[in-house]
Structure formats: C-alpha cells, structure tokens
Amino acid sequence: MAVLVCGGAGYIGSHCVRELIARGEKVVVVDNLQTGHKAAVHNEATLIVGDIRDYGFMLKVLKEQEITEVIHFAANSLVGESMTDPLKYYDNNVYGTMVLLKAMTDAKVGRIVFSSTAAVYGEPKRVPIREEDDTEPTNTYGETKLAMEKMMKWTDKAYGVKFAALRYFNVAGAAEKGVIGEDHSPETHLIPLVLQVPLGKRDRIMVYGDDYPTEDGTCIRDYIHVDDLADAHIRAVEYLREGNDSNVFNLGNGKGFSVNEIIDAAEKAAGQSIRKEIAPRRAGDPAVLVASSEKAKKVLGWEPKHTDIVGIIASAWEFHRTHRNGFEN
Numbered sequence: 001m002a003v004l005v006c007g008g009a010g011y012i013g014s015h016c017v018r019e020l021i022a023r024g025e026k027v028v029v030v031d032n033l034q035t036g037h038k039a040a041v042h043n044e045a046t047l048i049v050g051d052i053r054d055y056g057f058m059l060k061v062l063k064e065q066e067i068t069e070v071i072h073f074a075a076n077s078l079v080g081e082s083m084t085d086p087l088k089y090y091d092n093n094v095y096g097t098m099v100l101l102k103a104m105t106d107a108k109v110g111r112i113v114f115s116s117t118a119a120v121y122g123e124p125k126r127v128p129i130r131e132e133d134d135t136e137p138t139n140t141y142g143e144t145k146l147a148m149e150k151m152m153k154w155t156d157k158a159y160g161v162k163f164a165a166l167r168y169f170n171v172a173g174a175a176e177k178g179v180i181g182e183d184h185s186p187e188t189h190l191i192p193l194v195l196q197v198p199l200g201k202r203d204r205i206m207v208y209g210d211d212y213p214t215e216d217g218t219c220i221r222d223y224i225h226v227d228d229l230a231d232a233h234i235r236a237v238e239y240l241r242e243g244n245d246s247n248v249f250n251l252g253n254g255k256g257f258s259v260n261e262i263i264d265a266a267e268k269a270a271g272q273s274i275r276k277e278i279a280p281r282r283a284g285d286p287a288v289l290v291a292s293s294e295k296a297k298k299v300l301g302w303e304p305k306h307t308d309i310v311g312i313i314a315s316a317w318e319f320h321r322t323h324r325n326g327f328e329n
C-alpha cells in the first residue's frame with residue numbers, strides 16, 4: 001500500500017513527499033523529470049521515471065505498487081508559455097490527467113488530490129476570493145486546470161473516483177534548513193527572481209507595473225509557504241480516506257503583499273539592499289489575488305504555520321544561498 005505522487009520531483013511535489021515520509025507513509029513518485037530533479041526526491045521514496053500520459057506504464061505502477069491514493073502535481077505551469085503554446089498545456093495537463101484517471105479507474109484506485117490554481121478565477125470580482133466565486137480564467141494554463149477540475153467531477157459521478165482540488169495561490173519558501181527548494185529553469189516567479197539579486201545572479205529586479213489600482217501601484221498576491229501546502233495535501237488525503245465527498249479548497253494565507261513589499265521583505269531576509277526597476281505591466285496579471293481559505297480551515301482543520309512574509313522569504317533564501325546553482329550543486 002502506497003501513496004503515488006505524480007510530479008514528486010518538482011518544487012511542491014518534493015516538499016509533499018518529504019512530509020508524507022515524515023508521517024510514516026510509503027511513497028512512490030512518478031516523474032518524467034521534464035522540470036523536476038532526482039536530487040529533490042527523498043531517498044526513502046521510490047522514484048519511477050516515466051510519463052503520466054503513458055497509460056500502460058501508469059496502470060502497471062498503480063497495480064504493482066498497490067497504490068491507494070494519488071497526489072497529482074504533474075503539469076506544465078508557465079502562464080506566458082500557455083498563451084503561445086496552448087496545445088502543449090492541453091496535452092500535458094488535460095490529456096495527461098485523462099490518462100491518469102483512466103488508469104486509476106481501471107486499477108480501482110478511488111482517491112486523488114490534485115494541484116489546481118488561483119488562475120482558475122481570472123480577474124476576481126471580489127477579494128478575498130471564495131471557492132464559489134466565478135471561474136473565468138484569463139489564460140490557457142488556468143483554463144486547463146479548470147478543465148481538469150471538471151473532468152474530475154464527471155469521473156467521480158460516473159466511476160466514484162473522489163477528488164480534492166486544491167487551488168493554490170502564490171507558493172513560496174523552502175523546506176527547513178534549505179535542504180530542498182524551488183529550482184525552476186527558466187524561473188518566472190517573483191521571490192526566487194528577487195533573491196537572484198543578492199545572490200549576484202542579476203543586477204536588478206524588474207517590477208511589472210506600478211500603475212495598478214493598489215496602494216503602491218504594484219500587484220498584490222497571497223504568498224503561501226510550500227510546507228503549509230504539503231500539510232494541506234496530507235489533510236486532503238485523510239479527508240478522502242474518511243469517506244468524504246469530493247471537494248474544492250483555496251489555499252492561501254489570506255493576506256496580500258505588493259511586489260514592492262515583497263522586495264522590502266527580501267531585503268530583510270537576505271540582509272542586503274535589492275535594486276529594482278519599474279517595467280511595463282506583464283500581460284494577464286490581475287491587480288489583486290488574495291484567498292479566503294476559511295473552507296480549508298473549517299473542513300480540513302488546516303491552519304498555515306508560516307504567516308510572516310520575511311520568514312517565508314528567509315526560508316527560500318536559505319535554499320538559494322546554499323544551492324547557488326539549484327540541484328546542480
């Protein structure tokens with residue numbers, strides 16, 4: 001009996017794998033290593049290199065490893081790329097999930113927890129955003145995640161595969177002592193890019209727009225620590241094991257920080273000043289995204305432990321400082 005983590009060599013998946021192992025679970029990871037790293041996978045987990053779009057391979061893994069639940073992180077997730085190469089996103093995110101669900105129904109694996117995103121909401125009509133709010137994605141990435149959620153809904157109705165869709169807001173930070181962390185190439189996320197300045201890898205951070213309708217004119221986001229996210233996944237697995245119905249949960253800290261505030265906090269975390277330059281807006285960026293995670297708190301008993309933004313960035317800094325070239329070190 002084991003939990004299968006698809007995409008467990010990636011940033012969020014590898015943190016979830018560590019947490020599962022810390023709680024005594026047997027863990028199998030399937031990852032094609034397109035963006036993941038072998039070195040990020042805990043040595044007590046079984047890593048099987050392969051693609052979720054390979055039905056025969058997935059069926060074999062599910063049966064032979066006696067999988068009881070799947071946690072599904074495997075996807076493409078670059079918003080900009082999803083607009084220029086949308087079919088790549090339909091292929092990996094939508095078709096990949098379809099193959100995975102088909103293999104799960106055939107192998108009689110009836111529970112799945114998976115990565116959705118705040119990008120399913122598009123431009124919010126109100127903040128904090130609640131799960132029942134309109135879902136009108138403004139990019140292909142969010143659209144494919146919404147399609148995955150809908151596929152789960154109908155698969156549950158027809159075959160009884162129960163799911164928990166976790167809509168994360170902005171994921172940040174790294175495991176304690178920086179043992180693993182975020183290593184994307186190319187990197188597009190604000191916090192690791194900001195930290196490249198004190199690392200000496202870039203001379204300034206570009207601030208995408210200072211004319212938004214926010215107090216300082218820069219975009220506001222809700223940053224959630226990756227270990228709090230890992231905890232939420234395990235709670236979601238337990239929720240499904242208890243026989244509960246499929247459900248959708250937002251996961252965020254409920255507090256927004258502007259791009260300028262993130263740069264200020266990063267200066268404190270790294271103990272150095274960080275040069276910035278105002279650049280044009282990035283297409284498709286909503287001004288403010290902040291989550292209401294009341295449902296996850298009430299239903300899953302989840303409570304984020306990392307609420308201090310300087311602390312969250314300091315944990316990321318510890319990883320980057322000690323892994324200047326990511327997992328290549």
Ligand SMILES: NC(=O)c1ccc[n+]([C@@H]2O[C@H](COP(=O)([O-])OP(=O)(O)OC[C@H]3O[C@@H](n4cnc5c(N)ncnc54)[C@H](O)[C@@H]3O)[C@@H](O)[C@H]2O)c1
Binds near residue numbers: 009012031116
């Ligand atoms: N990072 C964020 O801020 C964020 C926010 C919201 C949602 N998400 C979602 O969370 C999930 C994980 O994000 P991440 O930042 O850890 O990304 P990541 O790229 O670091 O991890 C994804 C992992 O999946 C693997 N993978 C991709 N396609 C695969 C396939 N077809 N078969 C097997 N393995 C495959 C990759 O090699 C990688 O290890 C994604 O689904 C993403 O859309 C991320």
Ligand SMILES: O=c1ccn([C@@H]2O[C@H](COP(=O)(O)OP(=O)(O)O[C@H]3O[C@H](CO)[C@H](O)[C@H](O)[C@H]3O)[C@@H](O)[C@H]2O)c(=O)[nH]1
Binds near residue numbers: 079168170207259
């Ligand atoms: O060099 C940079 C990089 C980012 N930003 C700004 O910083 C904010 C955060 O940007 P990120 O790229 O770090 O994160 P996003 O909010 O665009 O997107 C993230 O969160 C989304 C949900 O909120 C999706 O899930 C998506 O996958 C995930 O990357 C945005 O206002 C962006 O314009 C900059 O100013 N300069």
